[in-house]
Amino acid sequence: GAGVSQSPRYKVAKRGQDVALRCDPISGHVSLFWYQQALGQGPEFLTYFQNEAQLDKSGLPSDRFFAERPEGSVSTLKIQRTQQEDSAVYLCASSPSAGTRATDTQYFGPGTRLTVL
Amino acid sequence: GDSVTQMEGPVTLSEEAFLTINCTYTATGYPSLFWYVQYPGEGLQLLLKATKADDKGSNKGFEATYRKETTSFHLEKGSVQVSDSAVYFCALRGMVGSARQLTFGSGTQLTVLP
Numbered sequence: 001g002a003g004v005s006q007s008p009r010y011k012v013a014k015r016g017q018d019v020a021l022r023c024d025p026i027s028g029h030v031s032l033f034w035y036q037q038a039l040g041q042g043p044e045f046l047t048y049f050q051n052e053a054q055l056d057k058s059g060l061p062s063d064r065f066f067a068e069r070p071e072g073s074v075s076t077l078k079i080q081r082t083q084q085e086d087s088a089v090y091l092c093a094s095s096p097s098a099g100t101r102a103t104d105t106q107y108f109g110p111g112t113r114l115t116v117l
Numbered sequence: 118g119d120s121v122t123q124m125e126g127p128v129t130l131s132e133e134a135f136l137t138i139n140c141t142y143t144a145t146g147y148p149s150l151f152w153y154v155q156y157p158g159e160g161l162q163l164l165l166k167a168t169k170a171d172d173k174g175s176n177k178g179f180e181a182t183y184r185k186e187t188t189s190f191h192l193e194k195g196s197v198q199v200s201d202s203a204v205y206f207c208a209l210r211g212m213v214g215s216a217r218q219l220t221f222g223s224g225t226q227l228t229v230l231p
Contacts, residue, residue: 004160033218041208042121043161056216091161093219104210106219107123108153108161 001012002026006092012115013082021112022075025094032075033106034067035091041090049075050098082116089113118212119149123222130197130229138192138225140181140207148209150174150183150190151219155204164192164205197229 005024013019024033024092031050035043036059045059051072060067063082069075079086124139142148152164152174165174167183167190174181179194190207207222 033216035219040224042123042223043219044221045216045218047217049202056214056218059217059218088178094227104217105151105163107163107165108208110160 002091004094004107006090006109006112008112009110010113010115012117014117015084016081018080019082021079021090023075023077023092023109025073025075025092026107027051027073029094029096030098031095031104031106032069033095034059034075034077034091035093037089037111038090039088046077046090047068072085077111079114082114084116087114087116088112119148119209119213119220121207121209123207127226128227128229132199132229132231133196134163134229135140136192136194136197136201136227138205138207140163140190140192140222142188142190142209143206144188144209144211144220146212147185148211149206151210152179152181152190152192153206153208153221155206155224157203160207161206174199197227199229199231202227202229208215 034046037043048056049069064080066078089111091111092109095104120143134210149168153161154164167174170185208219224230
């Protein structure tokens with residue numbers, strides 16, 4: 001089954017550490033999204049890639065958050081100097097077309113649960 | 118900006134009861150509307166969608182109708198099962214911006230008792 005995969009599934013970090021979260025989208029999908037889901041809340045948009053281009057990073061909460069998708073497939077979300085408020089589930093989603101098609105379905109990965117102590 | 122307001126939970130029902138989860142939205146233009154479901158320990162899965170006014174999305178016995186006049190997309194099921202226990206999220210995908218990201222409601226926890 002070639003769904004969206006994410007690794008690691010769980011990550012515990014000490015405050016101040018850097019973390020890197022990986023997303024493998026469905027093969028051939030043009031669009032890739034990162035969302036942050038706090039406990040008991042709905043996911044909130046972080047950033048969007050169309051192939052390797054990061055077209056929207058308006059949801060990134062601070063300059064400690066950085067995302068890349070250098071070859072237009074795998075993406076990495078990096079959080080520097082983690083803080084307790086960064087604790088959340090980080091979700092990756094991909095869709096087959098460019099972001100202009102509002103009707104496209106987004107397919108979600110299982111998420112990475114980040115706990116910052 | 119775009120927003121989704123969803124009926125707060127948790128909701129507890131007996132098996133075979135009728136389910137309604139209310140969802141209303143605010144958006145520019147004509148968004149697409151979605152219901153996603155999150156089963157315990159699993160990722161978000163698309164349950165159903167509707168892309169224009171008066172469309173009805175349906176799947177696994179669940180239905181929702183895109184009502185532009187009331188800006189609503191309420192989720193219904195005539196007879197719930199224990200296996201429907203999950204968190205349900207209403208979402209919209211708007212018409213503005215290059216990302217066309219999903220905007221989610223806060224989720225409704227459903228528990229179905231045997």
